[in-house]
Amino acid sequence: MDMNEIKEIFFQECEEQLAELESGLLKLNDGDRDPETVNAVFRAVHSIKGGAGAFGLDDLVSFAHVFETTLDCVRSNKLEPTQDVLKVMLRSADVLADLVSASRDGGSVEESRTRGLLKELEALARGEMPTGGGAAEAPKPAPAKAAAPAPVPAAAPAPAPTDESGFQPIPFTFDGFGADEPAEDLSVFEVSFKPRRDLYAKGNEAALLLRDLSRVGEMSINCDMDQLPAFDKMDPEGAYFSWTIQVKTAKSEQDIRTVFEFAEWDCDLDVKVADSSAEELPMVPVPFDLSILDDGTSDADGDDGGAAEAAAQAVAAAETATNVTKMAAAAARVEKKESQAAAAAAAAAANAANAANAANSAGQTIRVDLDRVDRLINLVGELVINQAMLSQSVIENDTTGTSSINMGLEELQQLTREIQDSVMAIRAQPVKPVFQRMSRIVREVADMVGKSIRLVTEGENTEVDKTVIDKLAEPLTHMIRNAVDHGIESPERREAAGKNPEGTVKLTAKHRSGRIVIELSDDGAGINREKVKQKAIDKDLIPADSNLTDEEIDNLIFMPGFSTADKISDISGRGVGMDVVKRSIQALGGRISISSRPGNGSTFTMSLPLTLAVLDGMVVTVAGQTLVVPLTAIVETLQPEASAIHSFGANQRLISIRNSFCPLVDVGRILNFRSIQANPVEGVALLVESEGGGQRALMVDAIQGQRQVVIKSLEANYTHVPGIAAATILGDGRVALILDVDAVVAASRGQSLRQDSGMKADMSLAATG
Amino acid sequence: MSYAVKNLAQGSRELIAFRIGDQEFCVNIMSVREIRGWTKATGLPHSPSYVMGVINLRGAVLPIIDLSARLGLRRAEPTPRHVIIVAQVKNRVVGLLVEAVSDILTVTDENIQPVPEVSSDLEKQYARGILAIDKRMICLIELDALFPDTESEVA
Incomplete structure (x- = not known):
């Protein structure tokens, strides 16, 4: 698997995480205060950040980091997720999605947008932060520092995004990140490295580790060979050497530990600052086999210049976390509960549980190339035909119809039918991703036209063939834009009409008699039939004296070349109208109809086949x-x-x-x-x-x-x-x-x-x- | 230097020989996927006269070309003894209706003689060489030339 493939998988996962993020934020917006929802949102941003770091996508990392920091304030109940806060967060989610697609397809996101949001996010994080006390001696500057300079933001904070909550990052290699740091930041670390025999048994090689370490900075090595027994007593698989290495580097202790990342369990490793320069404080050495988790915490403390007391506290907290993490390995499920109980003491534990959760859900799905599924569907279709042909010829030759062949065939018939249904179900996907995309469109368009609109979705888990889903997005987008732009009135007019100034657009999906029915309704003004009819007459679409029923007038909007907007706006009414929507729905083998009640809004109903196969x-x-x-x-x-x-x-x-x-x-x-x-x-x-x-x-x-x-x-x-x-x-x-x-x-x-x-x-x- | 000779320069090559009427033709064996018996095809509306229709090849819809008609010979009247050569032509798979498959030939380029100058355009278009084997004359044809990108451009 080459790098591009891995990257592709990362982007696919990003899509899922973004969907998770958005749905979580929307749930919060609806007043959901379940900590698990907040965690899910946090996890999504964090996973994106982690992956992006591994691929060196700095823009993404720096934005995700600030976003994550703010979310963490929500998670630790320091920031109340009010509507205003969530508005910023939803917009941040949009920017994050844009950054992801920019990283994938090239292109860029407007700097002003990113920067503006970063400021807002930081303000949120800072504004609500308590000024002192408690177990959390918060290293406040860390997130702020991360966000401010755009070009090198990932260098310091990304490997150690640890903040007061004790949140721990998944370790990633960040080689080369520190390259641009000024030379005066050089510090000397003393690394003592004593491999155990397991290290060699697992295929690690001390020489290679030392070579990797040499890339971190200038180093001098001292090999301690005292343990080496006499030749006749020597165990050929034993480990007898240990090394003391002085590393002079601009990088952090974390970077040094990263070198030993895969060997850490099988050696005694001690990294300490031999000669602290500039802001780096001498630290209480942390025995490494505790867990890689602790050193992140202590590192953050070092950055902060916090008291040794704080470091000790962090170590204690991390120890708890480590225990929980160890349990996670044994029993992920039990561990989750455990971690929730311990959450107050060490939020890091929750993170371990999240990781376990993520691992669990990863086991439940696999990614399969669509072509393979299609080939399978083809083959099953062929099997069904073959089975039918076989039955035919057996029936022709066996008039009694009671032989065992006949009975076997009947069973075969049932089986093939079941196989066909199951294979078709593989292609079926919930409409959720498309619906989620719509919520962003509602947000953006509503912002643009200065309306306040809520999108309510129902039946997002209704499943339909993937091809149908893919082709549904475009017509649906068009209709949503229409509903927001034309359907719903301005807040003033709504108030005048005695309605809630906030408009509602409702999107529902359900199965009905072997088809999927998607309904889009708004509580706007409904179709202005007089205007529609006049427009149709003006445009020569119908004769001036035609006598049409209300329903017929409503359906005029589907006629080619019809657009009722008084002025051509940026959002809709670009000349391509509902006729395009109707045509794309029909191309999918579906039908669309409209019903409208003046003053109460309109409803578009689309009925589509479940599959195009x-x-x-x-x-x-x-x-x-x-x-x-x-x-x-x-x-x-x-x-x-x-x-x-x-x-x-x-x-x-x-x-x-x-x-x-x-x-x-x-x-x-x-x-x-x-x-x-x-x-x-x-x-x-x-x-x-x-x-x-x-x-x-x-x-x-x-x-x-x-x-x-x-x-x-x-x-x-x-x-x-x-x-x-x-x-x-x-x-x-x-x-x-x-x-x-x-x-x-x-x-x-x-x-x-x-x-x-x-x-x-x-x-x-x-x-x- | 013709296409076939250029390709054969590397050494020997296997060809599948088949019969249409009293003439023999051959194609590169590498483009042949399988050989199957004749089954009745479903006619296609508005198709060129040499397209006999489509058949079901294990779930794929396979167009059947009457090679005889395509080469400008008599239209075939398929019998159960006729065979269909399933061949890959560019990125498509087509079935070629021929009377019978006669041989598999292993030839080197010195066996292949150039096509003599004849007036017929069609022959010039598809014939890539002539083989003389056991006093028989076998014409090497290039399938790609028979089926340009859009079927409808020729006929």
């Missing part, structure tokens, strides 16, 4: 070919009577359905399966509604039935076929084509079905039914 279709026969028509397109099916068919012009025919006339389209003719039109009376008409609105009656020869089909791409090995959306494989193992209803309807309107015209003349389409 399968489709409910009607299997029909056209000119001897089997075709599948997507069920979502079909409004109704009917058997035309001769009296209902009317000729219209040279070769058009209309069918009258409940007193309205609808053009008849012969699918076989459009697809060039036959050259003469079929007799409509002998076939079946499928009444379909298409993208551009308007109904068409598609003529097919017969309906075979209705079934769920697995969608297969034609483009993978061939080119796009006009009039055909995709292919599928039926139970008999043959390929059937899935009709592209929109294209067929468009062709029936006189547009050529072929986009590319370089084809043979006889291929060109007679676009009539």
Whole structure:
């Protein structure tokens, strides 16, 4: 695994942490005061910081650090998470997300934004901080120092972000961070290093450790060989040497210890300042095998110039923490409770529990390449078809239907179906990430237009296919912007109307009859029908004298080229309107509708298929070919009577359905399966509604039935076929084509079905039914 | 120097020979994925005349090309004795309908003679050499040349 892959994983984890962070902050915003929520938020920021440090993403580290410090004040109840505080934090979360994506994709985040927020965060952290006393002799300057200079902020604080709470960092190598520090900060450490035999047994090598140590700074080594026994008494696997090393370095004690990070348990290590210079105070040497945790604490104390008393206290606290940590190794669960009990004494313990928690949850999920899942889905689809074919041939040869083969087959059938369902479930994901993204959009847009708006989400754990989720974000964003910008009135107007000045946008998701239904409602003014109608007339979308029902007027907003905003604002109304939303929802095989009550707001309802891999279709026969028509397109099916068919012009025919006339389209003719039109009376008409609105009656020869089909791409090995959306494989193992209803309807309107015209003349389409 | 000769310069190479009507052709064995019997294909609307339709190849939709028609010969009338050569052409997989697979040949470049000057453009386009083996004449064709990026550009 190379560095880039690891980095990629880090960014993926960042996404999750950011989601966790945001949802935690929103919970706090809603008045949740559960310490676990605060911890989760804190953990998320901390994990991002830790990972970013390992990859040397300094901007990210420095911002995360300040954010973390402020969050820690919340955690230790020094800062009340009021609405105002949380507003800053939510914005910080947004900036953190931007910094993460900037680090991933290149680019940068506006410095002024970061700096402004950093100041606000620091102010929060400082403002509420108690001035003295208690077990926490807080090293206040540490966080402030971390934030102030942008270029080298990570150098000192990142390896030792320990503050008064005793929070401990996950050790990471920060080699090279101290490189730019001024030379006068050099200090001399005396390191005594005595390996035990286990060190060698575990494949460590003293020479390599010493070599690494030499990179920290200038050093002089003294090897103590007194322990070396006579040759005949020597254990070849024993450890007899010890070293005393003087290191002259600009780096901290932590950096020296980092060198021994993986050997620490198997050696006696002692690091002390031999000759303290400048601000570094002599410290009580801490025996290293206590834990790596303590030295972080003592280091921070050293920085602070705090009393030896404080150091002793810290050591004591850390000892508690160490005990708890040791227990964590044995029983993570018990340990968690334990740590909570001990939280007052040593908050570090909680952190250990968090680490254990994180480890637990990491064990529950795995990351799998989407391609692999898709391949599995393909194979299972094939298995289902194969099983159907096998059943068919067994039934043909075994008329009694009682043989053991038959029974076995039935079981096989059940199993394959179950496998198919489970495999499909792998692709299913909760809609939560998309919903969370929306809360940021609501925040930003509300800020921009000066409204106060709350987003309420429900059913975030409703699962739907990943492809659907990915494609849902864009239309949803558009609608949310619309709702905030146009739907909800300004606070003054809301107050005048006797409403809560704070508007509410509600986003819900639920499963309903094998589809996912997403509702977006606002408690705004609702659709101004007069205005909408006038606009439609002005734009020549409807005739001036048309008589429309309220519902029809509401649906006008989905018409192409419709935008009601009086002024084109930055947020919405850029000319791409709800028609784009409608089209993208339809592209997913979904439908969208609106209901609105003047004065009470509007509700958009989207119904989407749970997966794009399968489709409910009607299997029909056209000119001897089997075709599948997507069920979502079909409004109704009917058997035309001769009296209902009317000729219209040279070769058009209309069918009258409940007193309205609808053009008849012969699918076989459009697809060039036959050259003469079929007799409509002998076939079946499928009444379909298409993208551009308007109904068409598609003529097919017969309906075979209705079934769920697995969608297969034609483009993978061939080119796009006009009039055909995709292919599928039926139970008999043959390929059937899935009709592209929109294209067929468009062709029936006189547009050529072929986009590319370089084809043979006889291929060109007679676009009539 | 032609494509085939250039590629074969490194040494011997294996080719799969097959029959269409009374002519024999061969393609590089490296582009052949498998050989299977004929199954009825589902016709595609608005396809060139040499596209017979699509079949189900273990879950993938595989277009079937009537190689005879594609090479400008008679259109094939497939029987159960016909075979489909499943071949990789660029990044796509296609099935080539031929009458029968006759041989697997191991040749070096001195076995391959250049294509004689003929008037037909199509031959110039796909033929990359001629092999004389046991008094038979086998024409080496390059599949990539038969199927440019978009099927619809030729025909």
